[in-house]
Amino acid sequence: MTLSTTRRTGAPHILDRCRELVRPALVEAVGRLHPWHAETAAFSLGWRGTGGEPLPGSQGKGVRQALAVLGAEAAGGSAADAVPGAVAVELIHTFSLIHDDIMDGDETRRRRPTLWKAYGTGPAVLAGDALFALAVSTLAEAPGDASPAAVRHLARALGDLVHGQAQDLLFETRPWSGPGAVLPHEYRAMATHKTGSLLGCAAALGAALAGAPAATVEALDLAGRHVGVAFQAVDDLLGIWGDPLETGKPVHSDLRRLKKTYPVLAALSADHPAARRLDALLSRDRPLDDRAARRAADLIDESGGRAAALGEAHEHLAAARSCLDRVPLARPAREDLLTLIPYLVDRTG
Amino acid sequence: MTLSTTRRTGAPHILDRCRELVRPALVEAVGRLHPWHAETAAFSLGWRGTGGEPLPGSQGKGVRQALAVLGAEAAGGSAADAVPGAVAVELIHTFSLIHDDIMDGDETRRRRPTLWKAYGTGPAVLAGDALFALAVSTLAEAPGDASPAAVRHLARALGDLVHGQAQDLLFETRPWSGPGAVLPHEYRAMATHKTGSLLGCAAALGAALAGAPAATVEALDLAGRHVGVAFQAVDDLLGIWGDPLETGKPVHSDLRRLKKTYPVLAALSADHPAARRLDALLSRDRPLDDRAARRAADLIDESGGRAAALGEAHEHLAAARSCLDRVPLARPAREDLLTLIPYLVDRTG
Numbered sequence: 001m002t003l004s005t006t007r008r009t010g011a012p013h014i015l016d017r018c019r020e021l022v023r024p025a026l027v028e029a030v031g032r033l034h035p036w037h038a039e040t041a042a043f044s045l046g047w048r049g050t051g052g053e054p055l056p057g058s059q060g061k062g063v064r065q066a067l068a069v070l071g072a073e074a075a076g077g078s079a080a081d082a083v084p085g086a087v088a089v090e091l092i093h094t095f096s097l098i099h100d101d102i103m104d105g106d107e108t109r110r111r112r113p114t115l116w117k118a119y120g121t122g123p124a125v126l127a128g129d130a131l132f133a134l135a136v137s138t139l140a141e142a143p144g145d146a147s148p149a150a151v152r153h154l155a156r157a158l159g160d161l162v163h164g165q166a167q168d169l170l171f172e173t174r175p176w177s178g179p180g181a182v183l184p185h186e187y188r189a190m191a192t193h194k195t196g197s198l199l200g201c202a203a204a205l206g207a208a209l210a211g212a213p214a215a216t217v218e219a220l221d222l223a224g225r226h227v228g229v230a231f232q233a234v235d236d237l238l239g240i241w242g243d244p245l246e247t248g249k250p251v252h253s254d255l256r257r258l259k260k261t262y263p264v265l266a267a268l269s270a271d272h273p274a275a276r277r278l279d280a281l282l283s284r285d286r287p288l289d290d291r292a293a294r295r296a297a298d299l300i301d302e303s304g305g306r307a308a309a310l311g312e313a314h315e316h317l318a319a320a321r322s323c324l325d326r327v328p329l330a331r332p333a334r335e336d337l338l339t340l341i342p343y344l345v346d347r348t349g
Numbered sequence: 350m351t352l353s354t355t356r357r358t359g360a361p362h363i364l365d366r367c368r369e370l371v372r373p374a375l376v377e378a379v380g381r382l383h384p385w386h387a388e389t390a391a392f393s394l395g396w397r398g399t400g401g402e403p404l405p406g407s408q409g410k411g412v413r414q415a416l417a418v419l420g421a422e423a424a425g426g427s428a429a430d431a432v433p434g435a436v437a438v439e440l441i442h443t444f445s446l447i448h449d450d451i452m453d454g455d456e457t458r459r460r461r462p463t464l465w466k467a468y469g470t471g472p473a474v475l476a477g478d479a480l481f482a483l484a485v486s487t488l489a490e491a492p493g494d495a496s497p498a499a500v501r502h503l504a505r506a507l508g509d510l511v512h513g514q515a516q517d518l519l520f521e522t523r524p525w526s527g528p529g530a531v532l533p534h535e536y537r538a539m540a541t542h543k544t545g546s547l548l549g550c551a552a553a554l555g556a557a558l559a560g561a562p563a564a565t566v567e568a569l570d571l572a573g574r575h576v577g578v579a580f581q582a583v584d585d586l587l588g589i590w591g592d593p594l595e596t597g598k599p600v601h602s603d604l605r606r607l608k609k610t611y612p613v614l615a616a617l618s619a620d621h622p623a624a625r626r627l628d629a630l631l632s633r634d635r636p637l638d639d640r641a642a643r644r645a646a647d648l649i650d651e652s653g654g655r656a657a658a659l660g661e662a663h664e665h666l667a668a669a670r671s672c673l674d675r676v677p678l679a680r681p682a683r684e685d686l687l688t689l690i691p692y693l694v695d696r697t698g
Contacts, residue, residue: 032508034515099478103471122452123518125474129448130511132478136485137504140497148489148497155486159381162479166383169472 011343014336018066019059021079022086026065029087029138033130040115040127044094050118060110063344064089064202070340071203071220073333077210084142085150085205091135092154093198096161098128103169111248132158139205146209153208153217157201164193171260176268177279184266184308188229191262195235196228203337216327223323223341230316230345233309236261238349240297241306246349252293258282262312264296267305274302317345360692363685367415368408370428371435375414378436378487382479389464389476393443399467409459412693413438413551419689420552420569422682426559433491434499434554440484441503442547445510447477452518460597481507488554495558502557502566506550513542520609525617526628533614533657537578540611544584545577552686565676572672572690579665579694582658585610587698589646590655595698601642607631611661613645616654623651666694 030041042048046059065086072082100106101114102124108114116124139151167190171182204221212220238247239254240263247253254261264282268275278299281292288296300306320341324334379390391397395408414435421431449455450463451473457463465473488500516539520531553570561569587596588603589612596602603610613631617624627648630641637645649655669690673683 034512036515036519037511099474102474105471121470122454125448125451125477126511126514126518128474128478129481130508130515132481133504133507133511136500137508140501140504148500151485151497151500152489155482155489158482159479159486162386162475162482163383165475166385166479169475170385 010336010339014070014340015061015063015066018069018079018086019062021069022062022065022083022090025083025087026090029091029134033134036123037127037130040119040123041094041131043118044098044115044127044131045090046110046112049112055112060093061344062090063340064093064198066340067199067202067224067337068206070333070337071206071212072210073206074220074329074337075207075210075212075216076330077207077212081144081210082206084138084147085202085209088135088139088150088154089198089202089205091131091138092158092161095128095131095135096165096198098124098131100165103165108248142209144209144211146211150205150208153201153204153221157197160193160197164190164195164197168194174260176260176282181268182260182265184262184269187260187262187265188312191229191232192225194228195232196225198224199228199231200224216329219323219327223320223337226316226320226323227341227344230313230320233262233313233316234345234347236263237306237309237313238347240264240300243348248349252288252290252297255293255296256288258285258287263300263305263309265305266308266312267300267303270303270305270308272303274299278303313345317342359685359688363419363689364410364412364415367418367428367435368411370418371411371414371432371439374432374436375439378440378483382483385472386476386479389468389472390443390480392467393447393464393476393480394439395459395461398461409442410693411439412689413442413547415689416548416551416573416686417555419682419686420555420561421559422555423569423678423686424556424559424561424565425679426555426561430493430559431555433487433496434503434551434558437484437488437499437503438547438551438554440480440487441507441510444477444480444484445514445547447473447480449514452514457597491558493558495560499554499557502550502553502570506546509542509546513539513544513546517543523609525609525631530617531609531614533611533618536609536611536614537661540578540581541574543577544581545574548577548580549573565678568672568676572669572686575665575669575672576690576693579662579669582611582662582665583694583696585612586655586658586662587696589649592697597698601637601639601646604642604645605637607634607636612649612654612658614654615657615661616649616652619652619654619657621652623648627652662694666691 030038033041039052043050046055049055068082068086068089069079073079097109098115101109102116102121106114107117115127139147139154142150174180174182200221203224204217207217207220236254239261240252244251267278278296281296321338324337379387382390388401392399395404398404417431417435417438418428422428446458447464450458451465451470455463456466464476488496488503491499523529523531549570552573553566556566556569585603588610589601593600616627627645630645670687673686
């Protein structure tokens with residue numbers, strides 16, 4: 001789905017630059033873990049396979065570390081200022097993926113087995129805990145006066161993260177329609193917590209570690225939270241209409257699993273005959289087969305759910321941009337942020 | 350088992366006093382969680398049942414919060430100084446029990462279902478994460494100049510905690526004898542990490558938050574670590590010879606599950622014919638039935654494993670006491686520590 005015409009070619013380069021800057025400190029931090037946890041961390045970060053073999057090209061984009069680096073640079077600091085924050089947010093992101101995969105029962109991620117599937121549930125619980133502890137320790141031991149404020153920022157984001165995950169898990173127990181139904185604005189609050197808090201924290205941490213004034217730190221935090229909501233809306237669109245070759249997931253995967261995502265909830269909340277047919281289809285409460293999933297996708301589209309999710313992504317992308325306009329930011333990093341943010345949202349897999 | 354003749358009547362009173370002092374802040378902290386996490390926290394802390402009903406008398410002893418309060422008082426501060434630290438260590442202790450129960454597959458704790466058994470594995474993983482995040486946040490937001498140092502202390506203990514849990518889980522994969530066998534000193538290192546780090550951290554946090562000099566903080570930390578090793582040795586003795594009515598676990602429970610504990614490892618490392626018979630019995634690598642477990646317990650005793658574990662507990666209790674002698678400590682709190690420490694070790698359930 002195309003949301004913008006910004007210079008997309010620049011974003012991969014920005015991500016690469018930030019990844020290279022942060023990588024030595026991330027490797028060093030992981031090296032401080034118990035060897036078993038260093039192994040599971042290398043697996044989860046996409047650096048190595050279960051046998052310890054290098055896996056070039058299977059690591060994540062490193063979005064959060066890039067936001068931390070750009071946050072520091074935008075605040076007039078250097079990338080080096082951001083490094084402990086960048087390491088911390090990448091570790092927390094990895095921890096949250098490991099534990100979320102256990103909670104969701106997901107068996108694959110980025111076309112590889114998830115950690116619990118490869119190592120067992122108990123070891124995966126512990127591997128996540130080890131990364132959580134390492135993230136806190138990395139930030140608590142960061143040099144400079146800004147470390148305590150950075151730890152407070154991370155702690156707040158962590159609280160929001162688990163809050164959002166609780167909201168998301170509880171959505172699954174609620175009905176599709178009627179008084180207990182999940183409303184689109186509740187879903188937005190969940191996405192702000194679950195996806196937005198760490199993206200916002202990443203940019204804010206970079207700025208805080210570079211000694212930025214509170215207004216700048218807050219603006220970057222809020223921008224990241226909006227990016228998170230936009231990111232989640234696109235993720236939800238891809239979970240229904242994404243190309244399996246690009247997403248690595250079966251077609252209509254979220255629908256088959258009856259996952260309550262933004263396009264579905266927006267569709268169900270619309271005053272449209274297709275919404276009522278969709279409700280009847282989903283309320284049978286058994287996983288959808290091929291035909292039913294295709295039918296549900298069409299009904300969501302017809303009720304306006306697809307357009308609503310696209311609108312949600314656009315709106316929060318614009319809100320993120322306007323956050324960046326509200327405070328003075330150093331030029332090249334500001335341009336990089338404006339290149340990176342739509343790239344994260346405007347994706348196909 | 351009786352290890353000392355100290356005034357045991359005083360210890361429950363000390364624990365009660367500290368629990369009362371910390372309780373309002375702990376309740377307030379838990380109240381900041383998502384309601385679902387507040388519910389699972391109240392269940393795990395023994396405050397309420399799965400239906401939300403109050404459960405008087407099923408809470409834990411609150412050892413860690415007491416050590417934090419006494420650490421602050423011993424350093425010349427007040428109990429109030431210690432409160433954020435006391436809350437943090439109780440939350441971390443609860444988090445670690447929740448996740449350990451998942452890893453160990455334990456279905457009951459204190460005669461109640463464990464959290465994963467009552468709420469499911471995914472919700473229990475998340476409930477633990479929520480308490481972890483809350484602990485960090487409580488300490489990071491603590492008033493006063495000592496908060497950053499306190500966070501660093503907690504971060505170090507968290508690193509040790511997950512390190513110790515990894516060591517413990519990996520022991521299960523190693524043989525009973527031969528080159529890969531777990532040696533008693535490795536078990537001691539594991540217990541220092543897994544059990545000692547948080548007890549040491551508790552006392553050290555209290556002192557640090559009260560503004561104690563580094564030497565006092567370190568002495569209290571080390572004392573707590575020794576208490577942890579002693580505590581673990583007694584726990585291991587109770588896991589074999591404890592009275593099921595007092596421990597709430599089946600007789601010989603650790604042996605039935607082929608758990609590698611100090612008395613077993615000490616027995617196997619002894620140059621005694623009974624040690625070789627014990628090795629043969631355990632190396633069949635299937636859970637022991639009543640008769641085999643009784644026989645194993647006898648062979649451990651005969652090889653000196655029971656005496657070695659008792660000796661271990663005595664030795665580390667003495668080491669903890671001598672740590673307290675090395676630094677000047679305020680009198681009534683010092684007496685309370687000397688009353689509490691042996692009480693924690695000298696127990697039957």
